[in-house]
Amino acid sequence: MSDTAARAVTALAGARRAVQLYPPAHPAYGEALTELAVAVREAAAAEPLVLNVHQGRLYHGSLPLPDEAPGLLAVAEMFESLTIESLVFKSNFSATDAVALTEVLNSRPAPDLDLAALLAQRGVQSVAISLLEKTEEDDDTDTVRERDRAMFRRSVTAVRGMMQQVSSGDLSVVAEARSVPGPIVRRLEQDAAAVLGMAASRQPTERQLYHSINVMCYALLIGGRLGLDTESLTSLGSAALLHDIGKTAFDPDDPAQAEAMRLEHPRSGAEMLRHLALDDVAPMLVAYEHHMLADGSGYPAQCEGYATHPYTRIVSIADRFENLTGPVSETGALTMDQALVSILREASQGHFDPFLVRLFASVLGPFPVGALVRLSDHSAAVVCSPGSDPLAPIVRIAYDKRGIETVGEEEIDLAATTLHIVEVLEPISLDIDVSETL
Numbered sequence: 001m002s003d004t005a006a007r008a009v010t011a012l013a014g015a016r017r018a019v020q021l022y023p024p025a026h027p028a029y030g031e032a033l034t035e036l037a038v039a040v041r042e043a044a045a046a047e048p049l050v051l052n053v054h055q056g057r058l059y060h061g062s063l064p065l066p067d068e069a070p071g072l073l074a075v076a077e078m079f080e081s082l083t084i085e086s087l088v089f090k091s092n093f094s095a096t097d098a099v100a101l102t103e104v105l106n107s108r109p110a111p112d113l114d115l116a117a118l119l120a121q122r123g124v125q126s127v128a129i130s131l132l133e134k135t136e137e138d139d140d141t142d143t144v145r146e147r148d149r150a151m152f153r154r155s156v157t158a159v160r161g162m163m164q165q166v167s168s169g170d171l172s173v174v175a176e177a178r179s180v181p182g183p184i185v186r187r188l189e190q191d192a193a194a195v196l197g198m199a200a201s202r203q204p205t206e207r208q209l210y211h212s213i214n215v216m217c218y219a220l221l222i223g224g225r226l227g228l229d230t231e232s233l234t235s236l237g238s239a240a241l242l243h244d245i246g247k248t249a250f251d252p253d254d255p256a257q258a259e260a261m262r263l264e265h266p267r268s269g270a271e272m273l274r275h276l277a278l279d280d281v282a283p284m285l286v287a288y289e290h291h292m293l294a295d296g297s298g299y300p301a302q303c304e305g306y307a308t309h310p311y312t313r314i315v316s317i318a319d320r321f322e323n324l325t326g327p328v329s330e331t332g333a334l335t336m337d338q339a340l341v342s343i344l345r346e347a348s349q350g351h352f353d354p355f356l357v358r359l360f361a362s363v364l365g366p367f368p369v370g371a372l373v374r375l376s377d378h379s380a381a382v383v384c385s386p387g388s389d390p391l392a393p394i395v396r397i398a399y400d401k402r403g404i405e406t407v408g409e410e411e412i413d414l415a416a417t418t419l420h421i422v423e424v425l426e427p428i429s430l431d432i433d434v435s436e437t438l
Contacts, residue, residue: 004043005060007070009051011039013071013179015102016078021279033102037095043352044091048256052086054080057150073158077151081109081186088128103141112378140316144194151183152198152213159241160209161247167248171276174242181237186234188224193369195221200370200434202326208247216240218318219311221363223358240315244425245269246287266300271280285309290316295350313353315344317360320352335424336368350402365390370434372425377401380425381412382434387416398432 002418011032018032043049050061058065058076065072078084082105100122104115116129158180165173188195199217203210219240222235246269250261269287289312292298296306308316324339334342340361347357365372371383373395392414397406414420427434 001061002060002065002391004039005049005051006065006072008036008039008043008049009065009075010060010071011036011044012105013074013176014024014100016074016106017179018101019102020178024129032116033095033098034104037093037127040089040093040098041091044089044093048091049089050086051075051079053084057154057314058128068157068161068164069172069177070161070176071086073154074182076154077179077183078105080147081183082107082113082115082150083109083132085130085132086128088130090126090184097124101127122304129179136419138324148187148194148198152201153185155180155184155213156209159213160206163209163212163248164389166245166272171272172277174245174273175240177236177241178280180236180241181220182215183232184220185230185237188348189230191226191361192221194223196369197384199322202434208244208252212241212244213327214322215243215315215318218321222314222317222360225363235280235282236311236314238280239283239311240318242269242273242283243286243290243315245272245317246344248272263299282309285314286315290319292316292348293351294353297351311390313356317352317356320346321360333426334428335355336364336371339368340364340368365393367393367421367424369393372398372427372430372432372434373421374423374425375414375419376422377419378403380430382432384411384428387415394419401428 002274013034015032018026018029024030024318040049052059052061058072058079100119101124104118104122104124107115107118109115115131119127119129138177153332162173162176184195188420195217198222199214201210201214216237220233220237223236228236243267246265246267247261248373249268249272250257250265252261266288270284273284273287286309288300289308290300291311292300292306292308293315293316294305294308296302302308320343321339324334324342325332325336343352343357344361346352347354367384367390369383369385372380373383374380379397379401381397382401383393383395385394387393394411395414397410397412399405412419
């Protein structure tokens with residue numbers, strides 16, 4: 001039964017995307033909605049199909065759906081953004097119902113949005129929808145943090161599954177990359193510091209996976225500060241997420257392939273994305289250009305007068321910053337402030353767009369979210385929000401002044417105290433997982 005439920009979820013994600021992208025006369029529109037109707041009827045043949053979400057994970061009744069199910073991330077995010085508690089499908093779900101449901105589920109979140117009433121107005125009787133009631137707890141800091149963590153975990157799971165399928169030769173899954181930036185874009189519009197906190201996540205055992213996601217987060221932060229609209233941010237995020245897809249054509253564990261992978265992955269990635277004929281060409285261009293530098297150097301070699309895509313210039317900065325601060329880099333991991341100084345220096349030498357680098361520096365601030373700092377009372381803390389004074393951010397204590405690890409995760413607005421930052425520390429020096437503290 002879980003297989004048929006997973007197929008229905010995949011079909012629901014595909015139908016929502018088709019309705020967003022294509023007019024009703026387009027073949028892809030009809031095919032996606034037909035598949036949704038067929039998949040739901042199959043899943044609800046013996047008993048109603050019940051989909052619900054709990055702590056960021058999608059369930060079929062009380063059973064969690066497999067993480068690798070295509071479209072799972074998009075549907076789970078839809079549940080949360082529209083505050084849906086559950087969807088119940090009956091076996092008489094029709095193609096007409098599929099059209100109405102998909103259009104309703106593509107509604108923009110709003111305080112007065114009544115999904116059940118919209119379905120009733122369209123005559124849909126084969127679907128029951130229940131909404132979550134908002135409580136004061138929903139605005140609690142810990143609740144918001146847990147939602148952010150759940151959202152990031154879903155993104156990691158989705159990208160992990162996508163990379164595994166691409167490595168096995170299945171490129172069709174790349175089309176789902178556009179669903180990954182969506183929730184992070186929405187979170188960016190609410191709180192940029194939360195996205196900076198996500199980008200602090202590191203996992204040496206899955207270096208490439210986290211690198212791709214973190215580059216996406218940093219690129220979105222630059223795009224957000226530029227004032228890009230939601231559609232443009234989604235395109236930028238997809239391009240950033242896929243910038244290194246060409247590396248899947250090589251064996252990262254084979255030292256003999258290391259140099260070929262470094263030099264050839266831009267061409268390989270662009271070729272992969274070209275064959276997919278995606279509606280958006282930005283990912284293909286960014287994959288090809290992200291190691292081309294602003295002064296004409298880098299690789300692949302540029303023709304004189306060649307102008308890289310604006311998204312490429314953003315992703316190149318995000319890529320460089322993440323490489324400098326990641327667990328593995330050519331110089332050893334730098335602290336965030338050191339990495340920012342390094343990129344500012346490289347921009348002055350013509351390697352990066354100086355305007356975009358300064359914009360990135362303004363987003364991060366002198367003490368970026370995720371930086372581990374020592375305070376004047378000898379305690380150690382993680383910067384969790386910029387605060388009113390760039391030099392006195394809001395921090396979360398990790399070790400108190402006696403050197404004892406804290407349990408309560410006390411937050412302090414340094415602007416309201418006599419404490420100040422003495423130095424920036426390397427997280428490895430205190431064995432701290434910054435992302436868990438955030």
